[in-house]
Amino acid sequence: AQKITQTQPGMFVQEKEAVTLDCTYDTSDPSYGLFWYKQPSSGEMIFLIYQGSYDQQNATEGRYSLNFQKARKSANLVISASQLGDSAMYFCAMREVTSGTYKYIFGTGTRLKVLA
Amino acid sequence: GAVVSQHPSWVICKSGTSVKIECRSLDFQATTMFWYRQFPKQSLMLMATSNEGSKATYEQGVEKDKFLINHASLTLSTLTVTSAHPEDSSFYICSAPGEQYFGPGTRLTVT
Numbered sequence: 531a532q533k534i535t536q537t538q539p540g541m542f543v544q545e546k547e548a549v550t551l552d553c554t555y556d557t558s559d560p561s562y563g564l565f566w567y568k569q570p571s572s573g574e575m576i577f578l579i580y581q582g583s584y585d586q587q588n589a590t591e592g593r594y595s596l597n598f599q600k601a602r603k604s605a606n607l608v609i610s611a612s613q614l615g616d617s618a619m620y621f622c623a624m625r626e627v628t629s630g631t632y633k634y635i636f637g638t639g640t641r642l643k644v645l646a
Numbered sequence: 647g648a649v650v651s652q653h654p655s656w657v658i659c660k661s662g663t664s665v666k667i668e669c670r671s672l673d674f675q676a677t678t679m680f681w682y683r684q685f686p687k688q689s690l691m692l693m694a695t696s697n698e699g700s701k702a703t704y705e706q707g708v709e710k711d712k713f714l715i716n717h718a719s720l721t722l723s724t725l726t727v728t729s730a731h732p733e734d735s736s737f738y739i740c741s742a743p744g745e746q747y748f749g750p751g752t753r754l755t756v757t
Contacts, residue, residue, distance in 0.1 A: 567748075573737055575690075575748035621689060631703070632743050634680065636690045 533557065534624050536637035543612045544645050550597070551607040551640045553622030563625040564605040566596065569639075570618040578620075581605055612644045649673055650742055652749035659730055659756055667725045667752045669740035675720035676742045681713075684737040684751075696723040730756040 535554045543549035555564065562583045568576040581589045581596045589596040597606040609616055622637040649672040659665050669679055677698045682690040694704040694715050702715035714726040727734055735756045741748040 573684075573739075573751045573753065575739065575741070575751075577747070631678075631695065633695075634692060634741075638689045 533635045534622055534637035536622055536640050538640045539638070540641045540643070542643050542645055543609075545614060546611055548608060548610045549612055549642065551609070551620050551622075551642065553605045553607065553637060555603050555605060555622075555624050557603075557624065557626050559626045561627065564596070564598070565623040565625065565634075566594070566605075566607045567621045567623065568616075568618045569621060575621075579607065609642075614644050614646060617642060617644045650740060650747050650749040652740055652752050654752060655750060656753040657755070659754070661731055661756055662729055664726055664728045665730055665754060667727075667738055667740075667754075669723045669725070669749050671721045671742055674742070676723070677717075677720060678743050679717065679723035680741045680743065681715060681723075681725050682739045682741065684739060686737075690739065693725075698723075727754065730754070732756045 533556050537552055541549060564581045566578040568578055579589050579591045579594045579596050581598045588598050593610045595608045597608055619639045619641050621639045623634050625632055625634050651670045651672055653668045657665055679696045681693045683693050684690045692705050693708045693713060694702045696702045696715045696717040698717040698720055704710045712728055714728060717723045735754055737751050737753050739748055739751045
């Protein structure tokens with residue numbers, strides 16, 4: 531079974547508008563972390579935002595916010611006021627502990643295109 | 647903040663040769679490093695976890711004799727692709743745990 535599911539292979543958004551990228555996860559571990567990364571065409575992975583499973587409030591980092599709905603096991607990324615430079619691949623990832631070691635699992639990604 | 651570097655950033659090699667990729671933590675010590683492989687238009691797949699002073703832990707389906715990992719020091723982990731073949735062509739990325747800082751990646755092309 532997929533542990534991290536990103537159902538949107540591609541998304542378009544008009545410049546200056548907000549966009550939501552979906553991510554659902556599956557784990558039986560009570561302690562886990564959720565991450566979002568941006569990967570531009572250069573290939574580098576850019577860390578955007580983190581949400582811990584015990585965090586009471588949704589994480590925010592500038593124009594990025596994470597809509598964390600624990601009961602639904604979803605961790606959607608919201609990008610406000612989209613910019614042309616936001617065009618990239620976006621990956622949702624989960625960190626879980628397996629046999630005492632961390633393991634990170636990535637979703638299949640969503641390609642975002644911001645339109646001028 | 648923490649910085650992870652990789653060298654080389656890209657490499658082209660002939661089929662049958664070996665290629666070594668270095669991953670360095672520049673301003674912190676890392677007892678663990680993660681190695682990922684990313685095929686074009688696909689996600690990152692964890693290959694193995696390198697551990698300083700002990701053997702690497704490989705994910706299921708990853709050939710440990712083909713992908714040699716050595717965590718030589720607290721700031722250096724290396725991945726050697728032995729007897730490379732065209733199907734090994736991929737983007738290889740290392741990262742440190744904690745805040746999950748990634749190296750810039752190494753694009754390997756095997757001809």
